[in-house]
Amino acid sequence: MRPTSKRIHPKKAALFLSIVFGLSLAFAFTFKNDKLFAIAKNLDIFASLIRELDSYYVDEIDPDALVTVGIQAMLEELDPYTEFIPEEEQDDFRMMTTGEYGGVGALIGNRTGTNMILMPYTGFPAQAAGLKIGDEILRVDSVDVREKATSDISKLLKGPANTSLMVEVKRGEDTLQFHLTRRKIVISNVPYFGMIDLETGYIKLSDFTTNAAAEVRDAVIQLKAQGMKKLILDVRDNPGGILREAVDIVNLFVPKGKEVVRTIGKLQSVNTVYKTEKSPVDKEMDLVVLINERSASAAEIVAGALQDYDRAVLVGRKTFGKGLVQSTIPLSYNSQVKLTTAKYYIPSGRCIQAIDYSLKDEEGNGRSVADSLRKEFTTKNGRIVLDGGGIEPDQLVAVESFAPITYSLVGRSLVFEYANKFSLEHAEIPYPKDFQITDKMYQEFVDWLGDKEYDYVTRVERAIEDLEKFAEKEKYYEDIKGEIASLKKSVHHSKEQDLVTFKEEIKKALREEIVSRYYFQEGIIEASFYQDRDIEEAVQILGDNRLFAMKLSPKK
Numbered sequence: 001m002r003p004t005s006k007r008i009h010p011k012k013a014a015l016f017l018s019i020v021f022g023l024s025l026a027f028a029f030t031f032k033n034d035k036l037f038a039i040a041k042n043l044d045i046f047a048s049l050i051r052e053l054d055s056y057y058v059d060e061i062d063p064d065a066l067v068t069v070g071i072q073a074m075l076e077e078l079d080p081y082t083e084f085i086p087e088e089e090q091d092d093f094r095m096m097t098t099g100e101y102g103g104v105g106a107l108i109g110n111r112t113g114t115n116m117i118l119m120p121y122t123g124f125p126a127q128a129a130g131l132k133i134g135d136e137i138l139r140v141d142s143v144d145v146r147e148k149a150t151s152d153i154s155k156l157l158k159g160p161a162n163t164s165l166m167v168e169v170k171r172g173e174d175t176l177q178f179h180l181t182r183r184k185i186v187i188s189n190v191p192y193f194g195m196i197d198l199e200t201g202y203i204k205l206s207d208f209t210t211n212a213a214a215e216v217r218d219a220v221i222q223l224k225a226q227g228m229k230k231l232i233l234d235v236r237d238n239p240g241g242i243l244r245e246a247v248d249i250v251n252l253f254v255p256k257g258k259e260v261v262r263t264i265g266k267l268q269s270v271n272t273v274y275k276t277e278k279s280p281v282d283k284e285m286d287l288v289v290l291i292n293e294r295s296a297s298a299a300e301i302v303a304g305a306l307q308d309y310d311r312a313v314l315v316g317r318k319t320f321g322k323g324l325v326q327s328t329i330p331l332s333y334n335s336q337v338k339l340t341t342a343k344y345y346i347p348s349g350r351c352i353q354a355i356d357y358s359l360k361d362e363e364g365n366g367r368s369v370a371d372s373l374r375k376e377f378t379t380k381n382g383r384i385v386l387d388g389g390g391i392e393p394d395q396l397v398a399v400e401s402f403a404p405i406t407y408s409l410v411g412r413s414l415v416f417e418y419a420n421k422f423s424l425e426h427a428e429i430p431y432p433k434d435f436q437i438t439d440k441m442y443q444e445f446v447d448w449l450g451d452k453e454y455d456y457v458t459r460v461e462r463a464i465e466d467l468e469k470f471a472e473k474e475k476y477y478e479d480i481k482g483e484i485a486s487l488k489k490s491v492h493h494s495k496e497q498d499l500v501t502f503k504e505e506i507k508k509a510l511r512e513e514i515v516s517r518y519y520f521q522e523g524i525i526e527a528s529f530y531q532d533r534d535i536e537e538a539v540q541i542l543g544d545n546r547l548f549a550m551k552l553s554p555k556k
Contacts (some may be wrong), residue, residue, distance in 0.1 A: 208241025213248030240297025265342030321354025
């Protein structure tokens with residue numbers, strides 16, 4: 001028999017539900033009030049602490065500096081992307097998001113223990129006035145800057161547009177003065193675009209500040225006018241930026257009305273679906289997107305959305321895995337906080353965030369999403385893709401490794417110094433595509449290295465040192481010390497021989513450094529076309545229609 005059930009009177013049911021709802025509401029308000037009380041209590045404690053430190057601490061304190069340190073320490077408990085921006089850092093933050101600032105248009109830094117020009121940007125005051133890579137900065141106006149920090153020199157160079165300044169530099173044995181007029185500097189999101197061959201175009205997208213999509217659009221249109229039928233979009237080393245720009249870039253290649261990304265957070269106001277809103281520039285052209293481990297955020301949205309729609313083949317290495325969205329919220333006294341407000345999900349439904357910052361280890365680091373917890377999703381064509389760990393390329397290209405001698409020559413700035421010397425002795429060189437380091441030029445570099453210090457330890461030598469340490473620790477050394485001595489003798493490196501063995505990769509580093517002295521950032525990119533494994537792989541895939549189609553098809 002079925003058990004009988006009693007019917008509840010409608011009025012009693014309504015009364016019961018109202019009581020439950022009232023209790024739930026009361027609990028919610030109590031919970032909220034408890035939270036507000038906890039916030040108020042701790043703010044009062046913090047303010048009291050600062051007052052007492054100011055009154056009683058043995059030395060004078062700087063309240064601004066102390067509170068800023070406290071705020072930054074608090075935010076570090078959350079994730080690396082949530083940060084406090086005080087009033088005095090607003091200009092730097094504005095430059096990061098818009099790519100704009102007032103200055104001379106040059107990257108400066110400390111090389112060989114000296115502050116110098118590392119890259120004058122094409123078309124801006126520093127480059128137009130004749131400042132060159134390697135110029136050592138001595139004075140800015142009347143200020144001697146030889147002992148100043150790079151950040152302090154940068155502040156002196158920046159300022160309102162149309163204001164003048166003098167920069168004194170040392171170039172070789174000469175001391176030169178340059179009179180410049182600051183102007184509004186807008187750093188391009190697309191530092192280079194051009195044709196690799198008669199049909200294949202290439203666009204380097206280095207950032208996602210304001211107008212990134214418009215710059216990519218213009219580059220695509222110009223390349224199509226030059227005969228482009230296939231495109232390589234390079235977002236390697238791109239840290240991301242404005243989400244809307246990423247959506248508009250995807251829209252260049254995907255039809256109107258398609259979802260690109262959706263954001264989901266705690267508040268309804270941040271839950272947004274972003275769709276393509278315009279007709280694409282080209283929805284048929286074969287497309288390869290280059291990615292690597294430093295492609296993040298908006299770069300991953302572009303690559304991931306194009307992969308999910310099977311619109312592009314991704315070539316390179318797995319991306320960084322940043323699936324978090326930041327919003328900037330104004331605070332009192334012209335300060336701001338940039339904080340994580342949502343996670344983003346690309347068209348297949350996956351979130352590619354690789355680190356869970358809510359689960360930290362003993363050292364305070366977020367934990368990687370375990371492989372066993374990564375879920376499967378599918379692209380438009382039915383290819384399997386995973387969440388929780390960045391975006392996997394469709395064609396993996398291994399990281400190019402270099403010999404220890406190459407790392408030593410570059411790391412000790414010897415290649416950099418020689419390029420400076422070369423540029424002082426040679427007024428011009430051929431265009432980047434045509435310029436090569438001849439054997440004669442390489443030998444001149446080797447001769448110049450004769451009295452330079454660039455010692456290093458090879459990987460094999462390091463492994464033998466480790467073996468020797470473990471053998472001594474585990475009491476085997478006396479038994480095998482003869483063999484270890486023999487191994488050491490066999491693999492002891494010779495600088496002279498390494499300069500011959502690794503000649504080609506050293507020539508590659510030397511070529512790019514020398515090209516930069518004459519053709520700046522654009523030249524470095526163009527010079528890499530014929531010695532970049534990722535680009536070579538992309539050109540091969542684009543040159544084989546069957547292979548391109550196979551990369552976008554589900555595995556059988």
